[in-house]
Amino acid sequence: MDTTKSEACVFELAIPTAVGDFRASYSEAGLCALNFPSDKRAVKESSVRPVPRLVRRWHEITSRAVTKLLSGNSPETLPPLDLSAGTDFQQRVWRALCGIRLGQTCSYGEIAEAIGKPTATRAVGAACGANPIPLLVPCHRVLAANHRIGGFSAGLKWKRLLLAKERTFTFA
């Protein structure tokens, strides 16, 4: 990737929700990461630096979007997404993911076809796993071809929870 080690994510802010505090990271280009509550370390507010007004505005939009999604509604607006950390292939996958509307799902194979590489199904799975912004980039709406739930980096419980919220299908 980038050998020069970019200083992408400069601001980290919490998004309090009924299911815990999400952690959003912003670069100067927009939202560059979104983590689930139980994910690793606790939210560390980088309040050492003053948070620019623009970032706070993005955060407000992000918070609203997350809240909406958690209540089963599609957010009208999203903050600018900074996906520059990904490779071309990954960004293509993520962009395809953004096209999945709330309530519908597709398989990894279908995503692979959508980006013109029908046989790269496994690579698509890897790209989904590398998705820095779950929820907003709906990687949880991608199921395995055999109609099973597949996997999820941040924990299958989240995938199930999100799908349940979106009433995609009831999963025992």
Added chain:
DNA sequence: CATCCAGTATATA
């Protein structure tokens, strides 16, 4: 159901 293999992108050595 359990394994195995094909095929692709990425990380690490």
Added chain:
DNA sequence: TATATACTGGATG
């Protein structure tokens, strides 16, 4: 360059 891994998918036993 070589090897292991990943949120797969299809075939086989």
